[in-house]
Amino acid sequence: MKNNELETKNELQDERLLNSTVGRRSFLQYAGASAAAIALVAAGCKKDRGYENPTMNGGVTLDFKDDFGVLNYAYALEQLEAAFYIQVANSNTQFTGTNAAAKKAYFQDIQFHEIAHREFFKAALSTNAIGSLEVDFSSIDFTSEASVLGAAMAFEDLGVAAYNGAGPRIKTGAYLLLAGKIVSVEARHAAYIRDLVSNGSFADLNSLATLGADNGKGLDAALTPDKVLAANAAGKYIKTKVSVINL
């Protein structure tokens, strides 16, 4: 979360520095004289942008010019979901109630479903696959069942919205079918977790309106990739800089 926001802020600040404080033309005029100052700004950026982390390599780019972009986008989201459920398992989150054991067992099922999705995309994309994303779950309290359920619900609903929103971008029937095979499983997860949070909310489309659902038409959530990856959605949990092009 923090890194993405910092990223934006830094860019805004850089922009301001160039445009208002110095001005683009005068910046060019001063360029030669201010080499030291520029180096300082660059150094500041370098640190804040997290380039020091070797796994991030300056982030990943999702190029939506073709189906590989859409599949890598799905791969990115599955990485995120898998990482979340793995952390739930590792944190040994205590589920409560008479169905505590069932909840724990189903969370483990879901964990392996998401790992299967992640590994499937990795294998299918092969050399076209993006690298591993670094996640940031610091906003989730893994010792709290309510926090974990809330986050799981957000991930699953967002996953459904992402697949539904990206599906129409796919050009190849076989890839569309594969996405379709996965999204309904995500919807089953979403409904299950929603019912754990509040029984009967499995398909509360009104509550999903902000994700593009339409209760009047009986339509589920659907969001474009830029909205899914925004800082107030999945972007919050992804440390790696994800650039989207050709959307």
Next chain:
Amino acid sequence: MNIVNILEEIEKVDGEIYERLNPRRAAMKSFFNVGKKISLAAVPLALSSMFQKAYGQTTLPAAVVDVLNFALSLEYLEYHFYNHCIVGKTPGSAVTDVTFNFPNAASQAAITTIRDHEKAHVDLLVTTLGSAARAPIAYADTDFRAGGAFATVYSDYNTFLAVAQGFEDTGVRAYKGQAGNLLVDPGILKVALQIHSVEARHASHIRQMRTAASGGSPVYKPWVSLGASGQANDSGVAAVDAVYAGEDLTVQAGANIVGIGGNAGITKAIAVESFDEPLDKASVVTIANLFLQPGKKL
């Protein structure tokens, strides 16, 4: 003449104008390209052509009409299945053959929610198809007892839920199987996907209702798993084997999902659960026809 103003005006009346136009990028592109070449006087003509593409129902290709009418048939069936139940549970109703009792208010509310969604799907598809929509299916055209195979569907709650699960899981498979035929129209494809996942949410909840009704034995997972004997049908109802035929696939696009990436936790059951399978139109029609009166079959 300012196209932005026009679009903004339309947006006040039709909040989805950009949504309608956006999937038809080709229409927009050709409009703007035309705009570069032609005189200002010809712009209204080009505009009208663009809106025809956004709103016009005549632009639906025959293959898309077929898919949507197929979907509409299924939605009519689902709607009547649930609606008959809800109407039958309404005090003073003329429908008297719904004799089971819901175990609690939440279960009746859930079935009502699902009924409302199916009705919304029917209405949406009818509107989208316009004059190309198939003839409506009435409750009298249906036979949810399936010629006696599910004779207790409205007198036994468990049977009702078992048939409901069959409908929802079939619906998910049917939409999935048709998605590829909608590639030609991304706007309609998106809507179909949005219906598809709602059906999956329904299926998940119905499965949980079945588990609640059984007191947890047997358990019906919210997702399609392997049956107790390792068969594709995990519903416990052999009469609906056709609904689950092929759901036990464990190889996706050439990749064996069992143990993929060295993950021992991905068992055969997990591999099956992780991917829902499509069902071809002919198989879905066979299932749907079980619930339609002679002379009304698809």
